[in-house]
Amino acid sequence: MKSPRFALSTLFGALCVAGATLAAPALAAEEVTLYTTREPKLIQPLLDAYTKESGVKVNTVFVKDGLLERVKAEGDKSPADVLMTVDIGNLLDLVDGGVTQAAPSKALESVVPANLRGADGSWYALSLRDRVLYVEKELPVNSFHYEDLADPKWKGKVCIRSGQHPYNTGLVAAMIAHDGAEATEKWLRGVKANLARKAAGGDRDVARDILGGICDIGLANAYYVGQMKNAEPGSDARKWGDAIKVVRPTFAKARDGGTHVNISGAAVARHAPHKAEAVKLLEYLVSVPAQTLYAQANYEYPVREGVKLDPVMAGLGPLKVDALSVADIAKYRKQASELVDKVGFDN
Amino acid sequence: MIWSCGAALVALIVCAPLAALGWQAWGASAGHWSHLAQYVLPQAAANTGLLLLGVGALTAVLGTGSAWLVSAYEFRGRRILSWALLLPLAVPTYIIAFAYLDLLHPIGPVQGAIRALLGYDSPRQFRLPDLRSLPGAVFVLGCALYPYVYLSTRAMFMTQAANVLEAARTLGAGCYAAFWRVALPMARPAIAVGLSLALLETLNDIGASEFLGVQTLTVSVYTTWITRSDLASAAQIALTMLVIVVGLILLERHGRRRQRYAAAQRMRPMQPLRLHGWRALLAAGLCALPVMLGFVAPALYLLWETQKRLHLVGGVSRQLWAAAGNTLAIAGAATLITLACGLVVAWAARATRDSGRRRLTQLYARAAGMGYAVPGTVLAIGLLTPLGLFDQALSALLGTTGLVLMGSAAALVCAYAIRFLAIACGGVEAGLARIPPSLEQASRLLGESAGGTLRRVHLPLLRPALGAAALLVFVDAMKELPATLLLRPMNFDTLATWLYGEAARGTYEEGAVAALAIVAAGLIPVILLARGQEKMPETRDRDQKPKRTAVDRHDPAPVHGDAPALAGAAHISDKQP
């Protein structure tokens, strides 16, 4: 019973171990190595396009969590050239953790606005994602403030994902910046009282649950809308997308009402063996073709101005970004997380 | 001597990541801790406690009940059911969770059917309570983890209970009385073994708990690390949990200490009672229920979703094949290494004569099993530091540039081996315990050295135990996700990470193909395992031609033994995007 399997496994194992330990580095010059937390399906088309255009091979390591720990542990032998991640907090953690280096670049600086990049090019935003309100499509809701989510009239009608998820803590941090910690805590308690079901699941579950009648409104990222509404007719995702409409909320107290956004961004690794290639990759990612891919394939909001959007996303109207500096969101992040705990939002 | 050195080395390697975690934990600031203690931990601890209680009760009932029915009675379909009841082992808990979330969603098939029956049009008029709750998590985990209890209890019923039950019958006890007053109390140690495994899995589960919105201690370890970027506090919580787990295991072991010697009775299979008519149907139905819930429903769901998506996905992509190949290779290598290390550690504990040294080698054996008590991610984080140090030392000594161990498949295999060593150790220990010392003495007196005795006597007799342990390690390694995500090499996917990649954006149904592949790949070892259990000793008949059941007769099931003896479901951990 064991013999054939074990013979096979031994062979596999030997090959694998041999291959692996031999194969570790020896990178050629025409290569760049990317460590990212972004989902492979989203990034791969961009990287393939880059390879096609420039001929440079891109090695990717998709790390779900622990990017900082892994790069730190790898130390100065780390083969990582570019570190890419989602959420400003994560990106700044990388910078603060000392695993990035400054990478000034005229091309990048001309495209990426100053409030969406670090001084000295320590980090750059590559795309934006706004956090919007999904509404049951028949409801007469046309404008909304984030603060309204705590209004008792929505009792038992709100769906949202875990309060501790970075997308939500980012929003809470922005709210602290706008409205102060005390008001935010009250808001959180109010939203919790309005929840129709546990704060869990993903953003698309908000749409699904709206269709399923569990709730009427909820907060989620906008790019899912593009994905759902562009899905094949008859598929589940399309049904969910067709059940909702989108309203871009703003902060009540902000003078220039804007919608909360978070970013996906990248930085050059501190011990990058191919720094020049790394900067070139970043420059490519903010170029028109790449940003168009971001906009059309991923339905994210490009950081570059004037890029053509997907029709569904364009149909949501122009995006007015909240004037708050993105770095401020990172500043209040920890406090936001603690407030979520204090209120017991996820319980 | 050489064996105990080997065992010490293995124990050291296993403890290295834990030590690294401890070092991380040391750096935590008091401020974080007070916040956690006030707002996070009480609720998390309460949720964890309730979850453990609920899952414990459900798995005990499902596992023991089905084991009893399958052992004590004969009815149509019993043969198939007896191994089918193990099938949920092939499905990761995370997959079962999202399958049920879809199936039981207001717009899903089940509620749709109920609405049609009751005459409602839209979910807004009628819907059932949400699965995303503590009871929902208890249900999902119970259906996924009952096979542990089933496995150990069934082995015990089939080999130990015969004499005692027949005595009970002669004393006038009917079926029910025999079960409640004799079989159940006798099965307590076996139930305890299975339960401890199931509860350990529950404790370390992240995927299903998080997905269903239950804030357990493990989930709070995760969120503390990820969202608060506070690795030190996360390590503290993880280590505290580890201490509690170790304490519980020691307690359980102490309670079972005396019972181990009772297992040395003569092994005889039970004579099952034939059932007819409605009783037979009832028995079959009751046994089929856990299989339906834990395997058939999720598997059908996956098949359905896959065929819906097949034209989109365009068949099975080349990358999926590559991922499958990687998975098999890594799992195979990890199985071999884990078995070898488990053998070294267990043999060292057995072979030392000197009582002082023996306690030491037994300590090594316990330490070697620690990797199982820690969630996959935590272990992986802990492993980063030693790997990094090792690579730096290597470069200092040999002048190698670049990373050697970190970021290679070898690191991944290492992580798996540390994680699953407990299975191998426990399995080999239990197998060794069933080999009487007189066999070894006979071999020695016939001129065979200690090493030769190991080779010619013990290893052949350990084959069933080794085989079962190998299968379980293989299945676990195949399904492992969190450590793989953290440690994997470049451009490298396993089936589980592929599934994660597909599912990460919430497009779970597109991950269905990968999920199906995981389940399918896990099925083969699980079925082999189940078949291995099936080879129970037949009643003696000397007129028959000799069958090769000589070994099985003395080694009916490699399940008795210590707490981390066997294990199954992996720790699929998945964070929502």
Added chain:
Amino acid sequence: MTASLELDRLSLAYDTPRGALRVVDELSLALPGGHIGCLLGPSGCGKTTVLRAIAGFEPPIDGRILLDGAVLSSAAHCLAPERRRVGMMFQDYALFPHLNVQGNVAFGLRRLDRACRQRRVAEMLEMVGLAQAADSYPHELSGGQQQRVALARALAPSPELLLLDEPFSNLDADARERLAFEVRDILKHTGHTAVLVTHDQAEAFAIADRIGVMAQGKVAQWDTPYNLRHHPATPFVADFIRREALAERRAAAYARGARRHG
């Protein structure tokens, strides 16, 4: 094969948490070559420990064990069991369950070439009367047959000494009696020196040339069965023998009565 065994002030102890527990105290006896000796005594008297010491599994804390004048064990040095030319029969037979009878008997014959090995196995099986069972597996044989295989296996490598650890206690009374006489016949025929350990007086008297009555780690008397019965050295010995004999007579009387009325 006719090696003589000598135990010279042998002392054995167990390691307990509370210190060394002396089980056998300055035990001395001499068994001439070709004779069958027996250590007889109640449970816990240390007889099995002595046997294990002779086999090499228990190192002595004092005294020596000599086989044909060569020191096997002493407080300073203990020869490994596989290097002693000693064979053993166990209470639970200890047949290797994964090997058939042929494989079991051939186990200690690695050094012989294939043809020699097969011949020797056949010879041994013939000697114990199990030539036709060569292909069977242990679990397919009765207790008595298994014990015969164990005897064949132990004698196959031509040891200088055979040890028997309560080898008949797992058999029923009938098989026990039969096998005991058979084993004695075989051993006398081959001329092996043997040491038997048992608590059953009938067995001891049936098989052994010299019996040592043991109690609490010491041998009270080491003598022929006749002398033990008729010239006991100590009251304890006299008592022990007589008590057993009494029980025997009672059992025989009962059996006779049953037969008459049955």
